[in-house]
Amino acid sequence: MTEVSMTVNGKPVKADVPDNTLLVQFIRENLRLTGTHVGCDTSQCGACVVHLNGKAVKSCATLAVAANGADVTTIEGLANGEMHPMQTAFKENHGLQCGFCTPGMIMTATDMVARYDANGKELTEAAIREELEGNICRCTGYHNIVKAIADGASKMASS
Amino acid sequence: MYETKYHKASSVSEAVSLMGAADDGKLLSGGQTLLPTMKAHLAAPSDLVDVSGIAEMNGISVNDDIVTIGAATTHAEVAGNAALQKACAGVADLAANIGDPAVRHLGTIGGSIANNDPAADYPAALLALGATIKTNAREITADDFFVGLFETALNDDEVIVSISFEAPAKACYAKFPNPASRYALAGVFAALTTAGARVAVAGAGDDGVYRHADMEAALDGNWSADAILGVSVGADGMLSDMHGDAAYRANLVKVMAGRAVAGC
Numbered sequence: 001m002t003e004v005s006m007t008v009n010g011k012p013v014k015a016d017v018p019d020n021t022l023l024v025q026f027i028r029e030n031l032r033l034t035g036t037h038v039g040c041d042t043s044q045c046g047a048c049v050v051h052l053n054g055k056a057v058k059s060c061a062t063l064a065v066a067a068n069g070a071d072v073t074t075i076e077g078l079a080n081g082e083m084h085p086m087q088t089a090f091k092e093n094h095g096l097q098c099g100f101c102t103p104g105m106i107m108t109a110t111d112m113v114a115r116y117d118a119n120g121k122e123l124t125e126a127a128i129r130e131e132l133e134g135n136i137c138r139c140t141g142y143h144n145i146v147k148a149i150a151d152g153a154s155k156m157a158s159s
Numbered sequence: 160m161y162e163t164k165y166h167k168a169s170s171v172s173e174a175v176s177l178m179g180a181a182d183d184g185k186l187l188s189g190g191q192t193l194l195p196t197m198k199a200h201l202a203a204p205s206d207l208v209d210v211s212g213i214a215e216m217n218g219i220s221v222n223d224d225i226v227t228i229g230a231a232t233t234h235a236e237v238a239g240n241a242a243l244q245k246a247c248a249g250v251a252d253l254a255a256n257i258g259d260p261a262v263r264h265l266g267t268i269g270g271s272i273a274n275n276d277p278a279a280d281y282p283a284a285l286l287a288l289g290a291t292i293k294t295n296a297r298e299i300t301a302d303d304f305f306v307g308l309f310e311t312a313l314n315d316d317e318v319i320v321s322i323s324f325e326a327p328a329k330a331c332y333a334k335f336p337n338p339a340s341r342y343a344l345a346g347v348f349a350a351l352t353t354a355g356a357r358v359a360v361a362g363a364g365d366d367g368v369y370r371h372a373d374m375e376a377a378l379d380g381n382w383s384a385d386a387i388l389g390v391s392v393g394a395d396g397m398l399s400d401m402h403g404d405a406a407y408r409a410n411l412v413k414v415m416a417g418r419a420v421a422g423c
Contacts, residue, residue, distance in 0.1 A: 002165060019165040019207070020197075043195050044339075046261065055235070055264040061194045062265065065165045066187070066209055112260065119239070133341065134259025 006070045008033070009077030017064050023057075024048045026064035027074055035075040035103045039136070046135030049104040049111075050074050056111035058134070075103035078110065085155035086110050086148075095148030097139035108135050109149045113156055123153050160194075161203040167212060171295050171318055174210050178316040181206035186318060188231050189265035191258070192274050216269065216320055221246045224326040230269025230319040234258070237268060247288070249330035249348065249423060253280050256334070258341055269319040272304070275311050275367060277398065278342035282368040283361035284332060287348040290324035308367045327352045329382065331423030333415040334362070337402055344403050345411035347371075349419040355379050358416060363408040365398045374416055384421040387413060 005014040008031060015030045027033050027050065036059060039047035043061040050059045051073040078084040086109050089095065096102045112131040116123040128149050129142070137145060165187075168174035178184045185204035187193060188211050196202045210216055216231040221242040228237060237243065238255035257263055257271075257280055271281040272292065285292070285301040292299045295318045304312050313319070327350045334346030343362030350357050356378035358371045377386040392413045397405035 018162065020160045020163050022160075022194075022198075041198065043191065043262070046259070049261055052264075056261045057264050058261045061191055061262075063165060063187075063190065063194065063207075066167075066190070066211070068167075108260070115260075131260055134261050 002065050004068050008072045021064040023062040023064050024059035046104040049107040085159050086152035089152030090148045093148035095145045101137045113153045160197045164206045167209045177208045188267040188270040191262050191266035227323040231267050234263035246326040253332040277367040278362040283348040283359040286359035287350040287357045288324040293321045329423040331419045333418035335411050347415040347419045363412050384417040387417045
């Protein structure tokens with residue numbers, strides 16, 4: 001067991017966990033933040049994507065102990081009294097059906113928008129599709145997710 | 160995942176001594192291959208020694224045409240480094256197409272070459288560039304480093320510190336990725352170095368990454384995709400699996416080599 005402390009959605013958290021605890025287990029089982037999902041558990045599907053020190057990572061392929069001292073944002077940390085612009089965009093563009101992949105999609109989406117913005121690059125439709133390489137949706141066929149991310153990007157720029 | 164003991168090393172020498180003290184230790188960096196392997200019970204190290212935070216293993220520098228990349232530098236950092244883009248865009252572009260964005264945020268160049276997955280991309284780049292791999296104990300040339308499938312010249316407990324190579328006149332990588340995994344079904348890194356043309360093939364050979372002598376000879380003095388057309392690539396020694404048989408891979412190697420040369 002190792003004592004792990006980190007900041008999750010702006011709040012300091014601490015727990016004793018076995019060293020083989022995955023970050024996603026820590027988030028879901030210790031913190032009871034169940035918005036972050038486990039889909040494939042083989043780091044293919046991206047349902048478990050969270051931001052670790054501001055970067056999108058797969059929390060099923062990260063150890064909780066390795067995130068000691070880190071700043072973590074989960075889907076629960078995006079809304080601030082009202083929905084995050086990207087969440088609104090997913091709702092308005094029907095960017096989800098069953099919703100299982102959606103937390104990972106939105107965390108990936110906000111990460112890509114931030115990166116493209118920081119690098120001064122245009123987030124084209126082709127770029128969005130390329131950036132979604134690590135996120136799988138079995139319902140939508142992706143078209144509305146891509147539309148939602150483009151809309152969310154412009155909503156984020158104007159908010 | 161079986162039980163394991165995690166250690167965070169703050170220096171290369173601490174990592175070496177932690178590995179020496181461990182029963183069956185493994186170095187952990189981004190963990191993007193090791194952790195899924197442990198979850199699948201295909202590896203069960205007694206100890207994990209995390210090297211990701213070691214300062215001397217992080218970062219990229221370009222001095223007098225010598226590029227040095229710390230072993231714990233992530234794919235995303237390699238892809239986005241402006242100095243590397245200028246000195247050798249082929250390596251930065253290769254890194255930008257490994258896995259997916261979340262994997263690139265954690266996975267590292269040192270982890271990739273230490274694992275030496277036959278379908279990984281970096282081994283082809285290092286072999287074609289004639290890179291040198293610096294460890295805590297010695298310097299190893301890429302030609303000596305990559306031994307076979309998942310095998311390298313590294314000794315137990317040896318830690319890769321950095322990778323360096325001379326900026327080439329030309330360098331480009333072309334791969335045909337497996338559409339699901341993004342690992343290379345065939346990938347070819349072609350480089351025009353001070354030692355002449357060097358061509359390395361990933362994903363296709365049944366003994367891992369290798370140099371293609373006939374292509375190198377064809378490209379020396381005639382750096383063009385046409386030069387590749389005259390080279391015959393046989394199915395002997397090619398991997399054959401559910402994703403593609405040996406003849407298909409042999410054809411892909413030739414096509415990717417042509418694209419790599421045409422791309423730079």
